[in-house]
Amino acid sequence: MKILSVINEKGGVGKTTTTLNIAHELARHGFRTLLLDLDKQCDLTKTVYRQPWEVGIREVLEGITSIDEIYYENEDKLRFILGSKDISAFKDNGADLRLILEQAGIDKETDFVVIDYPPEANDATIKGLIASDYVLIVTEVETLSIDNLLPMIETLEVVCSSHERPFNIIGIVANKVDYRRNLTKINYERLSRMLGNILFDTHIGTNTMIPYSIQEGVPVRKVGWSKAAKQYSLLVEEMLERMK
Ligand SMILES: Nc1ncnc2c1ncn2[C@@H]1O[C@H](COP(=O)(O)OP(=O)(O)OP(=O)(O)O)[C@@H](O)[C@H]1O
Ligand SMILES: [Mg+2]
Known part of the structure; x- marks a missing residue:
């Protein structure tokens, strides 16, 4: 069981969208994949589990609820663990996320756990990070987003x-790339110069099919052919190659 964390300290860059789509692509490769939501906004949970819920990962970390109660599979065979709207109030109690998954036997039936993060750090996100094998950074190709990458990588190295x-920083993926904008080209070149060693060759373009697919509660591939679906597929191939 490999744990992959999808992060950025910036909001709205595409963490949740990337988490859902790469998990779906990993599942298409035949990997038994599990989604885990560590964001109090619970966007990932709301996307894949389209009904009200009470308890989530916070209660599991606190030992109040067993993981079986918040562990689901949807009709696409995508498995997920529900988030908690009050997860940011979780206080470190020595719980070990990897151990919890192992004790529930989930490691034996899972190849990849893909975790969605909030933009801010808290005790729960630290639990997720230190349980991780790989960290994937999602960024937009905007000046301020790029400026934040180096300090974020330094913080990750300290953690x-x-x-x-x-854990390995498996790579950085540029999201919402729009080459029709001149500034995008300039910023992309800067990003490549700065972090070309870990930047994935594959980027995800700005694509209207993505918000539409999220509204439908599915990965973008499920709403028909799109360039974005192809790009997620290439991204996962590149990522798997780096994991070899
Ligand atoms: N490549 C893309 N093209 C078009 N829209 C996108 C793309 N990626 C993400 N979006 C849209 O951008 C918005 C933010 O994406 P998302 O929720 O994945 O970001 P996030 O980093 O998880 O945000 P938060 O920090 O709030 O958790 C959503 O409306 C999503 O549909
Ligand atoms: Mg999100």
């Missing part, structure tokens, strides 16, 4: 080195 279990 990583202060815990026993090291």
Whole structure:
């Protein structure tokens, strides 16, 4: 079982969208994939589980609820663990996310856990990060987004080195790329110069099918052919290649 965290300290860059779509692509490759929502907004949970719910991952981390109660599979065979709207109030109690998954036997039936994060850090996000094998950074190609990347990578390295279990930054993916904008070309070149060693060759373009698919509660591939679906597929191939 590999745990992949999809992060950025900036809001609205496409973390949730990327989490859902790469999980779906991993599942298409035959990997048994599980989604986990660590964001109090619960956008991922609301997208895949389209009904009201009470308890989520916070109660599991606090030992109040068993994971079986918040563990679902939708009609696409995508499995997910419900988020908690009050997850940011979770206080570190020594719980170990990986151990919780292992004790529930989930590791034996899962190849990848893909975790969606909020833009801000809290005790729950630290739990997720230190349980991770890989971290994927999603960014927009805007000046301020790019400026934030190096300090964020430094923070990640500090978190990583202060815990026993090291994780790899598997790469940075540029999202909402619109080459019709001149500024995008300039910023993309800057991003490549700065972080070309970890930037994925594949980017995700701005595509109206993406918000539409989220509204429908499905990965973009499920709403018909789109360039975005092809790009997520290439991104996952590139990511799997880096994991070899
Ligand atoms: N490539 C894209 N093209 C067009 N729209 C996109 C793209 N990626 C994401 N979006 C849209 O941008 C908005 C923000 O995306 P998303 O919710 O995935 O960001 P986020 O980083 O998870 O936000 P938050 O920080 O609030 O959790 C959504 O409306 C989503 O549909
Ligand atoms: Mg989100």
